[in-house]
Amino acid sequence: MIKTSNVTKIFTGRGQIVRAVDGVSAEVAAGEVVVIIGPSGSGKSTFLRCLNGLEQFDEGHIVIDGVDLADKKTDINKVRREVGMVFQQFNLFPHKTVLDNITLAQKIVRKRDRDEAQQKARQLLQKVGIAEKEAEYPSRLSGGQQQRVAIARALAMDPKIMLFDEPTSALDPEMVGEVLDVMKQLAREGMTMVVVTHEMGFAREVADRVIFMDQGKLVEEGTPEHFFTEPKEERAKTFLKQVL
Amino acid sequence: MTGSQSIWPWKLLLAAILIVMAAGTWGAVNRIDYTWRWNRVPDYFLYKSEESRKIPFDGWVEKIISVGSTSTVSLVSESGEKVTVKVATNTVRVSESEDLFEGDTIGFVKEWRLGPLTTGLWTTLWLSAGASVLALIIGLLTGLARISRNYTLRGLAALYVEFIRGTPLLVQIFIAYFFIGTVFDLSRNAAGIGALAIFAGAYVAEIVRAGIQSIPKGQMEAARSLGMNLFQAMVYIILPQSFKRILPPLSGQFISLIKDSSLVSVIAITDLTKSGREIITSTFATFEIWLTIAAMYLIVTSILSQLVFYLERRLAASD
Numbered sequence: 424m425i426k427t428s429n430v431t432k433i434f435t436g437r438g439q440i441v442r443a444v445d446g447v448s449a450e451v452a453a454g455e456v457v458v459i460i461g462p463s464g465s466g467k468s469t470f471l472r473c474l475n476g477l478e479q480f481d482e483g484h485i486v487i488d489g490v491d492l493a494d495k496k497t498d499i500n501k502v503r504r505e506v507g508m509v510f511q512q513f514n515l516f517p518h519k520t521v522l523d524n525i526t527l528a529q530k531i532v533r534k535r536d537r538d539e540a541q542q543k544a545r546q547l548l549q550k551v552g553i554a555e556k557e558a559e560y561p562s563r564l565s566g567g568q569q570q571r572v573a574i575a576r577a578l579a580m581d582p583k584i585m586l587f588d589e590p591t592s593a594l595d596p597e598m599v600g601e602v603l604d605v606m607k608q609l610a611r612e613g614m615t616m617v618v619v620t621h622e623m624g625f626a627r628e629v630a631d632r633v634i635f636m637d638q639g640k641l642v643e644e645g646t647p648e649h650f651f652t653e654p655k656e657e658r659a660k661t662f663l664k665q666v667l
Numbered sequence: 668m669t670g671s672q673s674i675w676p677w678k679l680l681l682a683a684i685l686i687v688m689a690a691g692t693w694g695a696v697n698r699i700d701y702t703w704r705w706n707r708v709p710d711y712f713l714y715k716s717e718e719s720r721k722i723p724f725d726g727w728v729e730k731i732i733s734v735g736s737t738s739t740v741s742l743v744s745e746s747g748e749k750v751t752v753k754v755a756t757n758t759v760r761v762s763e764s765e766d767l768f769e770g771d772t773i774g775f776v777k778e779w780r781l782g783p784l785t786t787g788l789w790t791t792l793w794l795s796a797g798a799s800v801l802a803l804i805i806g807l808l809t810g811l812a813r814i815s816r817n818y819t820l821r822g823l824a825a826l827y828v829e830f831i832r833g834t835p836l837l838v839q840i841f842i843a844y845f846f847i848g849t850v851f852d853l854s855r856n857a858a859g860i861g862a863l864a865i866f867a868g869a870y871v872a873e874i875v876r877a878g879i880q881s882i883p884k885g886q887m888e889a890a891r892s893l894g895m896n897l898f899q900a901m902v903y904i905i906l907p908q909s910f911k912r913i914l915p916p917l918s919g920q921f922i923s924l925i926k927d928s929s930l931v932s933v934i935a936i937t938d939l940t941k942s943g944r945e946i947i948t949s950t951f952a953t954f955e956i957w958l959t960i961a962a963m964y965l966i967v968t969s970i971l972s973q974l975v976f977y978l979e980r981r982l983a984a985s986d
């Protein structure tokens with residue numbers, strides 16, 4: 424479903440050159456849940472953002488469902504329809520109601536008519552458990568509710584892949600569970616997911632594979648059992664000691 | 668002690684200061700021996716004109732039919748040609764079967780006419796409205812160009828904004844009329860509106876740019892990640908949110924535009940200010956006219972700010 428080879432992203436700013444993503448090659452099969460972990464600044468977000476073209480990478484190839492993002496002729500908007508993204512800061516549209524947040528892109532990108540889009544939106548709101556809030560504005564929802572709306576908004580586009588960038592990091596602890604529950608359910612339904620998170624419990628329970636990144640490089644990858652119990656790399660061991 | 672209790676001494680002080688200032692002005696005006704003629708001012712808004720109606724040929728009056736305040740006078744020429752003329756009954760100067768020569772006055776027609784203050788205000792209003800619409804379009808495009816990725820577009824927009832903000836509007840109006848207007852054969856109205864629009868457009872551009880940049884980056888990213896293209900993301904996500912933020916400074920800019928429009932009187936556009944100057948050359952009510960004109964500008968601008976205030980409150984629904 425996703426195949427990246429030697430992806431490199433270089434930031435240049437104030438005379439400094441940062442290799443935020445440094446030659447990462449990875450694969451994600453359809454229906455697989457891959458969790459990316461690593462210390463702060465290791466390039467997890469940057470790598471994830473490369474996967475849907477929010478960040479343009481300097482070297483390498485990313486092939487999504489057979490389409491190469493490095494190819495100049497690729498219509499990135501078409502790819503993005505198939506790749507949903509959930510952000511740490513939710514990024515709901517504050518001037519739209521919950522329902523409109525979910526129907527807007529369906530109407531203008533997927534060209535669905537109003538009724539169809541609303542029906543889809545209500546069905547998804549039901550699924551993430553906040554059907555009663557459809558007429559509210561995002562500012563009147565709790566963080567956990569906002570993030571669930573954001574997930575519903577991404578799902579409404581019927582994506583083949585969902586990317587999550589620390590979806591629970593901005594949440595109060597008591598709301599983390601409700602968002603993780605939605606994600607677990609998605610995983611069970613067979614959604615292809617790439618999740619950057621600090622929730623080691625989630626990684627252990629849901630991930631098919633764990634990728635550990637440090638300083639832009641993919642340092643180690645493997646099943647959760649392998650990674651959490653007997654990591655090979657020294658850096659991974661140090662990291663696990665700190666977070667567990 | 669609560670806030671409402673402690674404020675009334677300050678209200679009293681404010682009232683006292685205003686009264687002292689008014690009294691001082693009044694005293695000063697009295698000393699310079701000025702005769703106030705406020706009763707003349709209403710005529711400059713609306714007046715009743717009397718226009719004479721004349722016979723277009725040599726002939727005679729066939730008959731006069733008076734219905735209420737209007738009379739219909741039927742005239743017959745020496746060659747048998749007939750015309751009827753309507754005049755006010757109490758101004759009829761002729762009687763039935765009287766012989767008349769071409770150009771003799773039959774009577775008068777009384778009509779309400781708009782005075783120069785009203786027409787001047789109207790000119791100021793449409794001039795400002797036209798310039799505002801253009802300024803909004805120019806400002807929006809320039810503001811977007813200012814934050815575009817294209818270096819040439821950014822450079823052009825920055826140069827335009829710098830040039831306009833670095834030169835006086837009065838000079839710009841002269842350039843627009845005498846230079847550009849001559850080269851491209853523009854009317855004075857076109858030159859006036861154009862100069863005002865280009866001037867205000869530069870400021871609107873900066874307001875638009877700041878408004879767009881004040882929207883968190885995540886909004887654009889969320890929109891793009893849903894597959895919207897740049898244009899759709901701008902139209903549906905970024906601009907509506909910026910609009911709410913730029914509305915207050917934008918309305919301030921348009922209020923300035925209404926006031927600045929008084930400068931176009933230098934290229935002989937008869938706006939409110941120019942009308943005032945013309946009235947004063949034929950009357951001696953200098954004080955009254957300028958005070959009236961100031962009040963008229965004030966009323967227009969406060970109506971506008973009230974409208975914006977109302978709009979802002981309606982837009983605040985999602986906060």
Ligand SMILES: Nc1ncnc2c1ncn2[C@@H]1O[C@H](COP(=O)(O)OP(=O)(O)OP(=O)(O)O)[C@@H](O)[C@H]1O
Binds near residue numbers: 441443461466
């Ligand atoms: N827009 C940018 N311009 C310059 N440098 C950047 C930019 N975005 C990220 N970086 C740098 O790239 C590196 C990787 O950042 P990234 O945000 O991908 O890390 P991360 O693993 O997601 O960290 P965190 O866990 O804190 O979110 C960091 O050193 C960061 O300073």
Ligand SMILES: [Mg+2]
Binds near residue numbers: 467588
């Ligand atoms: Mg990050």
